Structure formats: structure tokens, C-alpha cells
Amino acid sequence: VIGVVIGKTDVRSFPDRKNIGSERYTFNFTIRDSPTYFINVQPWGREEYIRSLSESFRVGDCVTIENPLIQSKEAEREEKFNPVTPSCYKLLLSENHSVVKTSSCYDTDTRLLSLLHLPVKDPQDYYSLGDIVANGQSLHGRVLNVLAAVMSVSK
Secondary structure (H helix, E strand, C coil), X not given: CEEEEEXXXXXXXXXXXXXXCCEEEECCEEEECCCCCEEEEEEEECHHHHHHHHHCCCCCCEEEEECCEEEECCHHHHCCCCCCCCCCEEEEXXXXXXXXXXXXXXXXXXXXXXXXXXXXCCCCCCEXXXXXXXXXXXXXXXXXXXXXXXXXXXX
16 A cells, blocks of 8 residues: 555554553554545554654655555544544554555655645535634534644744
């Protein structure tokens, strides 16, 4: 699978159920290879492997993923913490079987770069900031999708 990384989380750890007293490490990232299709990827492994993999690429880089495990996703649980994807699957990566190679999108396919700027949600599924201000009370407690642009950054 070749795609551009459009999102990435920080590394985190969980107690290893098989080896009591040790931990397994993971992080998530999302890759996209067309305007319509993108998928979440979750590597698992030892701390050294996961930290090294996480530091080897960033959002905007192109990656080639070899030998992932394709697994059905548990939509409610997984999409609570990851982008909602059009696929009913996710990719799992393991230290022993999977390989992630990074390259410049210019070297791989310049069309992938344009995918970085496309929203991952339906254009009809957003609220504007004006709508939120005007209807704030009636929207209280609801989860909303907001599409906004950063105008400036300062201290």
C-alpha cells in the first residue's frame, strides 16, 4: 500500500497481557491514496521499534507499507479516537512481519501531495463557526465537525 500520511498520533503504551509486567507500544496514523479512500494504520511492538518507526515519518510524507495485517475495525470504539474512514478495515503492523518505507511524495507520485488538503468528512457534514455561535445553546453536548483555517499563530 502506498499513500500519503494525513494524520498521526503520539506513541503510547499498554500493559502486555501475554507478558505480565511488560508493556506493548503503539501509535496510529492515517494514509490516503485517492480523494475517496484513506485507512487507519496501527503498528504494535517493542518500545524501540515503535518509537523509531514513529520518528521515521511525519504528516505529509509518503509511505509504502508491506505485509500489513488487514483487520475488520470496531467502528464505534476505534472511530472514537481515530479519523472515521470509508473502509470497514484497518491495517495492523507488526515488528516481525511488516515494513514501512518512507519517501518523498515528489519521488513517489506528486498526485499524492494534493490529497493532503482534502477534508476527510462529507462537505455537508460541517458546521461553520458562525452557526456554532448563533446556535450554541441548541448544539450543547453534541459532537460536531468543524472546518476551519488557522489565520495566525502566536505566543
